[in-house]
Amino acid sequence: MSRSGCLLAREDVPFFGVAVESDKQSAVDDFSTVELALATRNHGFPLESLRYDLTPIGLHYLLIHFDIPFVDAATWRLEIGGEVDRPLSLSLDEIKQRPRASVACTLECAGNGRARLTPRPLSQPWLEEAIGNAEWTGTPLAPLLEEAGIKEDAVEILFTGLDRGIQGDVEHAYERSLPVDEALRPEMLLAYEINGRPLPPQHGYPLRLIVPGWYGMSHVKWLERITAITEPFEGYQQAKQYRTKRDDDDPGEPVTRINPRSLLIPPGIPDFPERRRFLEPGPCKLEGRAWSGWAPVARVEVSVDGGDTWQDAELGEPAGDFGWRGWRFDWDATPGEHELCSRATDGAGNMQPDEAEWNTGGYVNNAVQRVLVTVQ
Ligand SMILES: Nc1nc2c(c(=O)[nH]1)N[C@H]1C(S)=C(S)[C@@H](COP(=O)(O)O)O[C@H]1N2
Numbered sequence: 030m031s032r033s034g035c036l037l038a039r040e041d042v043p044f045f046g047v048a049v050e051s052d053k054q055s056a057v058d059d060f061s062t063v064e065l066a067l068a069t070r071n072h073g074f075p076l077e078s079l080r081y082d083l084t085p086i087g088l089h090y091l092l093i094h095f096d097i098p099f100v101d102a103a104t105w106r107l108e109i110g111g112e113v114d115r116p117l118s119l120s121l122d123e124i125k126q127r128p129r130a131s132v133a134c135t136l137e138c139a140g141n142g143r144a145r146l147t148p149r150p151l152s153q154p155w156l157e158e159a160i161g162n163a164e165w166t167g168t169p170l171a172p173l174l175e176e177a178g179i180k181e182d183a184v185e186i187l188f189t190g191l192d193r194g195i196q197g198d199v200e201h202a203y204e205r206s207l208p209v210d211e212a213l214r215p216e217m218l219l220a221y222e223i224n225g226r227p228l229p230p231q232h233g234y235p236l237r238l239i240v241p242g243w244y245g246m247s248h249v250k251w252l253e254r255i256t257a258i259t260e261p262f263e264g265y266q267q268a269k270q271y272r273t274k275r276d277d278d279d280p281g282e283p284v285t286r287i288n289p290r291s292l293l294i295p296p297g298i299p300d301f302p303e304r305r306r307f308l309e310p311g312p313c314k315l316e317g318r319a320w321s322g323w324a325p326v327a328r329v330e331v332s333v334d335g336g337d338t339w340q341d342a343e344l345g346e347p348a349g350d351f352g353w354r355g356w357r358f359d360w361d362a363t364p365g366e367h368e369l370c371s372r373a374t375d376g377a378g379n380m381q382p383d384e385a386e387w388n389t390g391g392y393v394n395n396a397v398q399r400v401l402v403t404v405q
């Protein structure tokens with residue numbers, strides 16, 4: 030992009046995604062109205078919300094492909110069928126009378142980080158805010174599947190939502206499958222509450238699937254049907270989307286568990302509208318959270334010089350097996366410009382990269398966050 034007049038070119042402000050000259054001047058970045066419309070429907074998590082152990086409802090990110098279905102709980106039922114011995118049909122009250130369980134779970138959209146990629150895939154333009162860490166309550170899935178009796182020849186369990194739309198010229202209900210052994214994991218939940226409150230419409234009322242450790246797309250909202258199937262599911266959101274493809278002909282690999290990521294609470298105060306950070310010199314406690322869907326977080330490192338040198342942060346207690354882990358780092362802020370970064374490594378040895386590999390959907394970009402701070 031070339032410099033035009035007095036406007037800032039995009040490469041002048043690589044860390045903010047918008048370049049504005051003054052608050053009377055509109056952004057010169059090349060985001061489309063389609064992306065703007067998606068971004069206003071599907072809001073992100075304000076990074077200062079990393080302070081809360083559990084993300085308050087409303088600060089948790091949202092991702093909704095089509096429309097939020099309007100559901101009358103009095104007539105809604107969950108159907109469990111397909112390759113089962115005893116199909117089930119359950120009302121919300123019947124589901125609530127079953128055993129209750131809760132799990133603290135960090136949810137992250139597989140498209141988090143997409144807007145940092147060049148070229149930028151056309152979809153929800155997340156920077157790094159497609160996250161939340163909530164306590165989900167519901168009934169465990171495995172006993173229901175056992176009650177229905179999954180037949181020997183079933184290979185996957187398909188979860189179908191009530192929402193319908195068209196994507197890639199294909200009309201479909203939002204649905205995703207999991208291998209049978211994954212669906213039978215004890216921590217899998219059919220959730221009807223978030224943080225002790227009934228699910229709000231946007232998070233999947235009256236019932237959603239929670240797949241601890243996996244990226245958001247598998248946590249099907251507005252559940253209508255659970256079906257045991259004998260062939261791997263080839264529906265749109267499984268076979269066409271949520272695969273890391275280098276080009277349209279590449280079958281790619283399916284997106285599954287969450288790659289390690291750490292985010293820090295941007296310190297100091299922001300300016301409006303660019304949200305650059307300003308801070309006074311002296312001791313400053315940097316804090317953040319880290320998570321991974323592959324193994325517990327084992328290490329978080331912090332850099333105050335854009336990733337040239339790294340130092341270990343102090344880790345807090347993990348919030349269960351599937352929730353994020355807090356960390357802290359004492360920084361003596363010296364006058365000047367600083368680029369703050371943090372990176373997580375999990376117990377399986379996965380570490381966040383400086384830059385992630387590009388793919389057509391803009392998935393699983395867990396490159397380190399960079400926060401520019403002016404200390405003065
Ligand atoms: N039925 C249905 N379930 C869905 C979606 C959807 O569009 N429809 N979006 C998925 C995606 S891509 C994500 S990241 C998560 C987001 O969950 P949240 O909005 O509760 O944060 O829901 C998943 N479940």
Ligand SMILES: [Mo]
Pocket residue numbers: 092137138139140245246
């Ligand atoms: Mo997502």
